[in-house]
Structure formats: C-alpha cells, structure tokens
Amino acid sequence: MAADFEKFSVKKPREDKREYLGLKLGNQLKLLLVSDPETDISAASLSVHCGSLLDPVSLQGLAHYLEHMCFMGSEKYPSENEYTKIEGPKEYVFEENKRLGFIKFNFMEKSNPMDYVLKLTSSMHYFPFEDILSANILLENYNPQLITEMLSYLTPENCSIAISSKSFEGQTDLKEKYYGTDYKIVEFSKEFLESLRNPAVNANLKFPEPNEFIPTDFEIVKSDSPATETPTVIRDSKILKAWHLKDETYLKPKVFYGIQIVNPIVFATPDNTNANGIFTILFRDFLTEFHYDAKLAGLSFDLFTTHSGMNATLEPGSSYRFETAIDIQKPKVIHTYFQVSFDNLEETARLQLISQLIHESFFDILRTKEQLGYVVFSKIQSSCGVSGVAFIIQSEYSTSYLDGRIEAYIAWAEKYIEKMDDKEFEAEKNSLITKLLKKKKKLINLSVQYWSEITRHENFFKRSEAIADAVKKLNKTEILQFFKLHLSHESAQRKKLSVHIVKSNPEQNALTPTYSAENAVELLPNVQENPGKSSVLIEDYAEFKKRKPLYPIPQPKM
The missing domain is CATH 3.30.830.10 (Metalloenzyme, LuxS/M16 peptidase-like)
Structure with a gap:
C-alpha cells in the first residue's frame, strides 16, 4: 500500500548542521521534522490557524480566554500549568537588504528549541516547505514594478489614524463594550484628504547613503594558539587586565568585546552618580545616528553603568x-x-x-x-x-x-x-x-x-x-x-x-x-x-x- 503522505525538502542555512524533512499527510496535516543530534532538550509545537481575528462579534476576547483556560486543567488532566513614492525604488537599497538577508540566514545561530519550533509551525501556515526557514529573510530578484505597485497602495484613502490623548476627554461619543474605553470615530474631511494627496517635499526625508558596515568577507581567521575551555588572562598590569577566549564551538564570523572602566569616584556622591547616568544617556544618544547602519549590519553596541560593592548583613530572626x-x-x-x-x-x-x-x-x-x-x-x-x-x-x-x-x-x-x-x-x-x-x-x-x-x-x-x-x-x-x-x-x-x-x-x-x-x-x-x-x-x-x-x-x- 502506498504511503499516505508527501515528502518535501527544506532550504537551510549553509552552516546549519540540522536535518529537515517536510511531510504532508493524507488529511492535509503538515509536519516538519527537525533532527539535531547536538541538542540537549527536545521540543514540539502544534499551531492551529485561528486566533483573535476570528472571535465572534458578540464574544470578543474568546481566543484569549481559551488560551488561559488551557492552563486551568480539565477533568482528564486536572493539574494546572510618501517621499519614497516620489523618488521611486532604488536598486542599491534592495541589494543591501539582500546581502543582509544572506548574512542573517547563512550565519543564523541556534535558538531555544521551544521558541524555534513555535516559529516554524507558524510559518508552515503561509509558506511552502522549501521556504519555511528562508521566507522573510532571503531576497532573490529585484522587481521595481512590484515595489512600485506596493507603494501605490500607500494613499490617504487607505489610511487610518489612531490618536490617544487625555485632551479628548468630553469629546467622545462611543464606549468600548468590555473595557469601557471612551472613543470617537471621525471621517477624514475633504480638505484634510486633499492636503495629504499633495504634500510638500521634505528635504530631510531621503534615502540613506550606502551602508559601509555590511561585511563581505566571512572567512574565519585560523589561529595556532591553543584552545581553552574558559577565558584566560593575556595581559595583566596596574591599569589593564585583558581576558581572551578562542571560539572552538560556534565557529561563526562573529566576535564579542567587553570593556569595563573602573573609577571609584563615579558613585562616590549623589552628584557624581547622577552626572554619570546623564553622561551615559547623552553618549548613547550622540552615537545613535552613527550606530544605526552598524546595527542594520548586525553589529550591536551598548554603554551602561555598573557598580559593585558589599551587601548589608541582616541579623538572624530579623x-x-x-x-x-x-x-x-x-x-x-x-x-x-x-x-x-x-x-x-x-x-x-x-x-x-x-x-x-x-x-x-x-x-x-x-x-x-x-x-x-x-x-x-x-x-x-x-x-x-x-x-x-x-x-x-x-x-x-x-x-x-x-x-x-x-x-x-x-x-x-x-x-x-x-x-x-x-x-x-x-x-x-x-x-x-x-x-x-x-x-x-x-x-x-x-x-x-x-x-x-x-x-x-x-x-x-x-x-x-x-x-x-x-x-x-x-x-x-x-x-x-x-x-x-x-x-x-x-x-x-x-x-x-x-x-x-x-x-x-x-x-x-x-x-x-x-x-x-x-x-x-x-x-x-x-x-x-x-x-x-x-x-x-x-x-x-x-x-x-x-x-x-x-x-x-x-x-x-x-
């Protein structure tokens, strides 16, 4: 008797050592099997393609309620638990996003098994098996006509605006049934729609310059230094102590740097503490624009204050x-x-x-x-x-x-x-x-x-x-x-x-x-x-x- 299922292959990242197999059963149930010999825990996920958008009009919140009821136990199991439209599409922007997608997909690191299977089962509702892992990440062909078509839908007639403010108190005429929220629905006036159809060009809204942070060389530099299980001190002086660990496990073109600057006066007084906090905020804000392109390219940066000291002792019986x-x-x-x-x-x-x-x-x-x-x-x-x-x-x-x-x-x-x-x-x-x-x-x-x-x-x-x-x-x-x-x-x-x-x-x-x-x-x-x-x-x-x-x-x- 012929097997009552179909097999499908799945496109995967080049560094992904896991094996994938897609199956569609005779009853149209779709399965995705993932084999990972290196995992230390297993995980499974079942996704039912329904949710709050399918709530009956007369019983809003039913899906959310059902979610909570699933944790309450049952008799059987009682235990609980616009400027762009003027300019038009730019191919270099597409190519940048294509390269970023390539990096993200091919050097994707493992995540928590439960989070991973939840993501995969959700994707199975929308994409064929081959594209379950790569959909929304990999870009293939530049299609300016399709981009232009999508932009054509960004019109005032297709727009809705939601504004929440205390200044509207006393100006509303409707009340939300379940939470009692006061609100009002207002149609756009002809004058407002016309102003949106013919906006003035804002010179500050423009395409960014090409992103210089996107890498092109992904070769992992080989080192003859001996591998160690934990970080070791490679320099120790009165003003500097440097630790290093050679990665022999993940083997991705990535690196982690951490720098701690220790100064006893930072928290010596309330004024110093506040000045340090304000400096940290201003420094991060100053680098925001510069850091934006780097962040898009997968480089992260942060600056924060830390303090260490001693804890007070509580006496027994206190x-x-x-x-x-x-x-x-x-x-x-x-x-x-x-x-x-x-x-x-x-x-x-x-x-x-x-x-x-x-x-x-x-x-x-x-x-x-x-x-x-x-x-x-x-x-x-x-x-x-x-x-x-x-x-x-x-x-x-x-x-x-x-x-x-x-x-x-x-x-x-x-x-x-x-x-x-x-x-x-x-x-x-x-x-x-x-x-x-x-x-x-x-x-x-x-x-x-x-x-x-x-x-x-x-x-x-x-x-x-x-x-x-x-x-x-x-x-x-x-x-x-x-x-x-x-x-x-x-x-x-x-x-x-x-x-x-x-x-x-x-x-x-x-x-x-x-x-x-x-x-x-x-x-x-x-x-x-x-x-x-x-x-x-x-x-x-x-x-x-x-x-x-x-x-x-x-x-x-x-």
Missing part, C-alpha cells in the same frame, strides 16, 4: 519593612526577600533546588487561583555573592494583605515539600540539573555569562557545572531542613526584608479581594504571626544601611 508611596503607577508592589547565603556553593545549590520546587506553585496558587495580580513570581536574588529567595507581587490589593498571602504560601510549600515522594523529588532535581547544564545556543549567550563573571571579579566560569554537581548530592531531608531554617515563619534564624510600594492615599492601600459564590476560591490558611516577630518599619533607609555590618567581597575562584 524582619524589616520599607514602605514608599508612588502614585505615578496604578498597581502596588510587594518585594519580599529572605537573605540566606554568602559565597557558598552548597547553599547556592540548595537555594536553586528550592526555587525549582516552588516557582510554579507560587504562580499557580497566588496568581491563577487567588488572582492577586498579573505579575506574580519567585526567584533567586543574588548580589555581590549574597543570595536569597525573593517573592514579588504586583497588585491592586493591600501590600499587608499580600505579605500575609506570601507567608501563607511559604507555610503551604513547607508541607508540600515534606509530602513529596522520592520519585517526584528526583524528577525535580534532574530537571534543575538539565537547566544548569543546558548548552548556550549562541556565542553572545556564552560571552555574556563569562563577562558577568569577569566584571564581578569572581571568575567562576564553571559555576553552573559546579552547582549541578552539588545538586546531584542533595536529598529531600536536607532541603526541607534548609527551607525551615531560612524561610519558615517559625525559624529564629530567618532574615526577612520586605519592600512595599504603596499609594499616598490610605484608602487605596486597604483594598482586599472579595470572592463571589460563583467564583469561590479555596484560600490557603493564614499564618498566625508571632507578636515578638512583627516586622520593624525602616524609617530612614540610608541610616538603616549605615548601621548594618557588611558582607566581605567574594574572592575570585581562579
């Missing part, structure tokens, strides 16, 4: 709260941080695993179920060798209420870890180890990782590998003990610092959620706070920092 009123933004924010570890690999591994265990459930319980806000997440927070766990919620509700919900979650998470069976615990460990050992897909990603170590003067280039080795040795008992010691509200060793961004109007700070009978939520039980452990309000933040002892600066690891 709980501090700092409040500041900001009315320019609508939501309130709470950022609660538990200080845990300093320059300790084993404790960092425990923190990483705890973060792995709680990250998804914190979001699921306090955002999806209790609906406290759109931004809800937990993370590892590290600075100058000091690490801890942070819980962040952006919400319309009282920050005191949010603080209580964070504490309720922590109490729940302790029991959750305690009840976790060995199989599930080991699966979480392996998932974290996989993340830590995941290969960097692009040269820039690896370069930034190493550069971060150099600028922090820690030089721990194999940090992820070392943490992964430490994670392998962890067991549930020690993780639970570590969690109780540093996060439990009953612990005499816990160090808590909470920042509350509130409103100047007290009434706006007292709002708490209400749940209707139709939208009942099973809340986690509140934690009864020990009166002796109530948080201390920080009245003067500068004075608070001045009186706290400091952690030392982490020592280099090589």
Whole structure:
C-alpha cells in the first residue's frame, strides 16, 4: 500500500548542521521534522490557524480566554500549568537588504528549541516547505514594478489614524463594550484628504547613503594558539587586565568585546552618580545616528553603568519593612526577600533546588487561583555573592494583605515539600540539573555569562557545572531542613526584608479581594504571626544601611 503522505525538502542555512524533512499527510496535516543530534532538550509545537481575528462579534476576547483556560486543567488532566513614492525604488537599497538577508540566514545561530519550533509551525501556515526557514529573510530578484505597485497602495484613502490623548476627554461619543474605553470615530474631511494627496517635499526625508558596515568577507581567521575551555588572562598590569577566549564551538564570523572602566569616584556622591547616568544617556544618544547602519549590519553596541560593592548583613530572626508611596503607577508592589547565603556553593545549590520546587506553585496558587495580580513570581536574588529567595507581587490589593498571602504560601510549600515522594523529588532535581547544564545556543549567550563573571571579579566560569554537581548530592531531608531554617515563619534564624510600594492615599492601600459564590476560591490558611516577630518599619533607609555590618567581597575562584 502506498504511503499516505508527501515528502518535501527544506532550504537551510549553509552552516546549519540540522536535518529537515517536510511531510504532508493524507488529511492535509503538515509536519516538519527537525533532527539535531547536538541538542540537549527536545521540543514540539502544534499551531492551529485561528486566533483573535476570528472571535465572534458578540464574544470578543474568546481566543484569549481559551488560551488561559488551557492552563486551568480539565477533568482528564486536572493539574494546572510618501517621499519614497516620489523618488521611486532604488536598486542599491534592495541589494543591501539582500546581502543582509544572506548574512542573517547563512550565519543564523541556534535558538531555544521551544521558541524555534513555535516559529516554524507558524510559518508552515503561509509558506511552502522549501521556504519555511528562508521566507522573510532571503531576497532573490529585484522587481521595481512590484515595489512600485506596493507603494501605490500607500494613499490617504487607505489610511487610518489612531490618536490617544487625555485632551479628548468630553469629546467622545462611543464606549468600548468590555473595557469601557471612551472613543470617537471621525471621517477624514475633504480638505484634510486633499492636503495629504499633495504634500510638500521634505528635504530631510531621503534615502540613506550606502551602508559601509555590511561585511563581505566571512572567512574565519585560523589561529595556532591553543584552545581553552574558559577565558584566560593575556595581559595583566596596574591599569589593564585583558581576558581572551578562542571560539572552538560556534565557529561563526562573529566576535564579542567587553570593556569595563573602573573609577571609584563615579558613585562616590549623589552628584557624581547622577552626572554619570546623564553622561551615559547623552553618549548613547550622540552615537545613535552613527550606530544605526552598524546595527542594520548586525553589529550591536551598548554603554551602561555598573557598580559593585558589599551587601548589608541582616541579623538572624530579623524582619524589616520599607514602605514608599508612588502614585505615578496604578498597581502596588510587594518585594519580599529572605537573605540566606554568602559565597557558598552548597547553599547556592540548595537555594536553586528550592526555587525549582516552588516557582510554579507560587504562580499557580497566588496568581491563577487567588488572582492577586498579573505579575506574580519567585526567584533567586543574588548580589555581590549574597543570595536569597525573593517573592514579588504586583497588585491592586493591600501590600499587608499580600505579605500575609506570601507567608501563607511559604507555610503551604513547607508541607508540600515534606509530602513529596522520592520519585517526584528526583524528577525535580534532574530537571534543575538539565537547566544548569543546558548548552548556550549562541556565542553572545556564552560571552555574556563569562563577562558577568569577569566584571564581578569572581571568575567562576564553571559555576553552573559546579552547582549541578552539588545538586546531584542533595536529598529531600536536607532541603526541607534548609527551607525551615531560612524561610519558615517559625525559624529564629530567618532574615526577612520586605519592600512595599504603596499609594499616598490610605484608602487605596486597604483594598482586599472579595470572592463571589460563583467564583469561590479555596484560600490557603493564614499564618498566625508571632507578636515578638512583627516586622520593624525602616524609617530612614540610608541610616538603616549605615548601621548594618557588611558582607566581605567574594574572592575570585581562579
């Protein structure tokens, strides 16, 4: 019996070592198979060609609603998770874009597998298999007639203008059904259309000069210098320390340069700090026009300020709260941080695993179920060798209420870890180890990782590998003990610092959620706070920092 499918070849970049095969089944379902022997994780994507533009007129937002419902579980799976038209087409502009497309396509670096398959499945709706990878990138033949035809559609009659401004208050006559937005639809007047049809020529609107930054030589220069796994020092003097790493992995005609200029006076005073910030902005702005062509050619540049120093030490059993009123933004924010570890690999591994265990459930319980806000997440927070766990919620509700919900979650998470069976615990460990050992897909990603170590003067280039080795040795008992010691509200060793961004109007700070009978939520039980452990309000933040002892600066690891 003949196979009920067709095979298709796919045009791919010349440096792409992956294999591609397009298939169309008898039921017209299109498949794209990608074989990558070097990948460390697999990914799959299914794209259904529909979305918000197909929403029923009477039920706008249905596609978005369905998207969210897909994460809510089901009975079977209950777990959650004009000047141009005058000038006409220019062939040199086309040729420049053709060369840029050639560079982008043929020296394309790998991306995250999930992002890659999502992009490919979307392209399969619009392009034949052969062009799935190259569509929208490669340009073939210069066709000025087609360009002129496209330009002919850029007319005032085909134009719509949307203007959003507070100056229109009281001048609208319609209201959007779902969000209550006031608006008005106005037809263009004949006078306005006529002015658009006959615009004056603006001498400043012109085609750019040819781009001198577009490269033509892509040969990778070979070097006889020995290859190393991590950066090595090639010059070390009183005023300069230079690091170098020979790329033996990505082999693309690309390079990464990082330059750090250290000057102790930059952050010595508030005036210096502000002057440095303004200088950085002005310098970037000054180079914008010059850098534009370089950016089009694939060259990137940035200038930013950094500072390093020492962290204040919180004493065991402490709980501090700092409040500041900001009315320019609508939501309130709470950022609660538990200080845990300093320059300790084993404790960092425990923190990483705890973060792995709680990250998804914190979001699921306090955002999806209790609906406290759109931004809800937990993370590892590290600075100058000091690490801890942070819980962040952006919400319309009282920050005191949010603080209580964070504490309720922590109490729940302790029991959750305690009840976790060995199989599930080991699966979480392996998932974290996989993340830590995941290969960097692009040269820039690896370069930034190493550069971060150099600028922090820690030089721990194999940090992820070392943490992964430490994670392998962890067991549930020690993780639970570590969690109780540093996060439990009953612990005499816990160090808590909470920042509350509130409103100047007290009434706006007292709002708490209400749940209707139709939208009942099973809340986690509140934690009864020990009166002796109530948080201390920080009245003067500068004075608070001045009186706290400091952690030392982490020592280099090589």
